[in-house]
Amino acid sequence: MKKDFFTYQAQTTSTPLAMEVSYAKGSFIYDTSHKKYLDFVAGVSACSLGHQHPRVINAIKEQVDSYLHVMVYGEYILKPAVTLTKLLAEHLPFPLQKTYLTNSGTEAIEGALKLARRATGRSQIITAKKAYHGNTMGAMSVMGFEERKQAFRPLIPDVNYITFNQEEELSLITTKTAAVILETIQGGAGFITPVNDYLKKVRNRCSEVGALLILDEIQPGFGRTGKLFGFMHYDIVPDIVVMGKGMGGGMPIGAFTTDTKTMNLLQDNPKLGHITTFGGNPVIAAAALATLQEITESDVMAASLEKEKLFRSLLIHPLIKEIRGTGLMLAIMTPSEDITSKAILRCQEAGVILFWLLFEPKAIRITPPLTISEEEIKMGCDIILSILDEIHTDID
Missing domain, CATH: 3.40.640.10 (Type I PLP-dependent aspartate aminotransferase-like (Major domain))
Structure with missing residues (x-):
């Protein structure tokens, strides 16, 4: 499938993430090797109610x-x-x-x-x-x-x-x-x-x-x-x-x-x-x-502001210089483009999907489904912080 993806389907960059998706449900995406990923991007803000909302x-x-x-x-x-x-x-x-x-x-x-x-x-x-x-x-x-x-x-x-x-x-x-x-x-x-x-x-x-x-x-x-x-x-x-x-x-x-x-x-x-x-x-x-x-x-709109507070309270780290945005439209700002890219790619390996923004290379996108739970937010933030710890150690 990967060979056919690169052969027959047009790509927008020369280095796509190329995850082969099996299915998605709630706040998670599953690949064909049965690995699950916590989705902090929601199809670039498109899957507002998560995946397969009934x-x-x-x-x-x-x-x-x-x-x-x-x-x-x-x-x-x-x-x-x-x-x-x-x-x-x-x-x-x-x-x-x-x-x-x-x-x-x-x-x-x-x-x-x-x-x-x-x-x-x-x-x-x-x-x-x-x-x-x-x-x-x-x-x-x-x-x-x-x-x-x-x-x-x-x-x-x-x-x-x-x-x-x-x-x-x-x-x-x-x-x-x-x-x-x-x-x-x-x-x-x-x-x-x-x-x-x-x-x-x-x-x-x-x-x-x-x-x-x-x-x-x-x-x-x-x-x-x-x-x-x-x-x-x-x-x-x-x-x-x-x-x-x-x-x-x-x-x-x-x-x-x-x-x-x-x-x-x-x-x-x-x-x-x-x-x-x-x-x-x-x-x-x-x-x-x-x-x-x-x-x-439902209460998902009001809850998004409470979830923003939770993200901001958890995502405190020497490599996080600022968190921009409102509600569940947030961007982590790191000191450099290199740190941002390393964090996004390593987090995906660790099971959390993050993404870039178009014109700001230091930003890490966090736009999860509005339906994401507090437990899932805590789980994802723990992984992000552990990856940033690794990157910080590499720098030192």
Whole structure:
């Protein structure tokens, strides 16, 4: 299988981890040699309810027995998609009422950018340095990391940059700006949270000049930060919110939500202003609906903040310089890229799955399922600390 993996399936790096997975359940992944691994990554924040959550699995099975794909997006009435978007509206602040379902967070970013230009009649998009919004051409155009973009230029023009949390740069948002797109918490940059009412100041500036505020909640959304969406911590409402990852409980989905009047602009001038074949797929929508119901009806959101406290209380070590993030979106910062890579790789050998962040080489990702238990957190942290002890001894 490993030979076929490298021969026939495209990889994204020359050194993939190449674990051959047998099955996964709860907070654990099992390889084909029957070794189990405690999952502190959750499919890069996607498996919000862990692996094989019964509510999600049952919803998928029930929908599979009824029908799969039947028609391109937005033409037929499919109960799982309608119920999902209605429940989202009930949990989002007004006027965020109408949702366009897509196949991924990146695709939702594309739709949000198009809609902002359509709604304002302007072209300029302002994004943040070290931002990450996906890897399609439009999403890459608003990525704030030139090293990953230069090989694919020319990209979409009229994109300008501001520095996250630097309010003195907000004057760069003007009446020429169609939209400002920001991650509520900068993910690839190292889980950077907004400070000093930064998002509120961005919101106010956008309102002053008639620009739309797009918040990328693809990673922090769906309970990971202790609220359904990260922006709910900051007393603001964006014009467009983009979601994905944990939305599907492990299934591929994304969405963007805005007010009804704005969203309806995609219906004409031109018609089919944004179109997808498989967006809103009924099986995927059923999984997302079950995920949203479980997150909003259980205590997993509130518990994520208590679990954050537990992680912070346990992960104290000379090689841990800082822990960034909120809830179960955390990043351990080590003194060097080498220490980070050694820790991630050795922890996997010891049975704990950790991962890197895109643009911050000193960061170790900790984004476990929201359903992870305190006992599992303690078990994983013990292993992390023992590995860091080994690395510290090697350095000395």
